[in-house]
Amino acid sequence: MSKQAGLPVLEQDEAVCCAPMVREPLGEEAAAELSRMFKALSDPIRLRLLSLIASHEGGEACVCDLIGPFDVSQPTISHHLKVLREAGLVGSERRGTWVYYWVLPEALAKLSALLEIPAVSAKAPA
Amino acid sequence: MSKQAGLPVLEQDEAVCCAPMVREPLGEEAAAELSRMFKALSDPIRLRLLSLIASHEGGEACVCDLIGPFDVSQPTISHHLKVLREAGLVGSERRGTWVYYWVLPEALAKLSALLEIPAVSAKAPA
């Protein structure tokens, strides 16, 4: 790897990402993984689901709490939850009759950090 | 325009969003607008384009700088840039022969704030 650090280098997270993208171009792998997460956020229903789960009392919600607010069928909600889970944004567990979902904060933090603007801006508006 | 600069304007939550979604559920409108932005980020090429633009010297890059790093055709890159522009993530301008793109920092900041985890975790006592 001939990568010698004179600089903090970061080595940030495990494999992929997490310094602001404004700092240096994303590699292909990092972009692929991150785009999968953003894709999970690219649907309004999933975005609302995520915020419902995150803001729910106790930090988790059962599916039964999540179908009411939407106009789509229950299987559709289940599908969206699966997408969020497979993107690594939420975790889930069955407890008795109900299945509970909660947000995985590290995932959100990762995306948030990526989009962060380091200093003043990338470019000042004219 | 009675808008004179003293501050970077901000005004963020005008209609839509911007407190961490962990705090309170997103409304339908907010979710719709935000999902459009995330959709623009849901493609690896667009993600890399954005980071290339953002990290480019001077905070902006011309299209000619952006086609080299990718395996796709020039029209495809142009298409992706259009998607980023229509999502409000980048601005562009023609200067002579070349067209330049730059990141709109407020847009990234908005998304970043949305995904931010307020305190320790999603769990908040009532």
Added chain:
DNA sequence: AACTTGTTTCGACGTCTATCGATACAGCCG
């Protein structure tokens, strides 16, 4: 065991998206 309620999976359908090659448009230069 049979019934009931909560959740996921399956198969199908229409729409949206990424990509391409061809082509049109915009400025520069000889």
Added chain:
DNA sequence: CGGCTGTATCGATAGACGTCGAAACAAGTT
């Protein structure tokens, strides 16, 4: 002016995605 280079648009096509109803699966109740 005519040609050249950089960029955007167009039309077509293959694949992905959101949605549904039906059916399967899971756990509790009678």
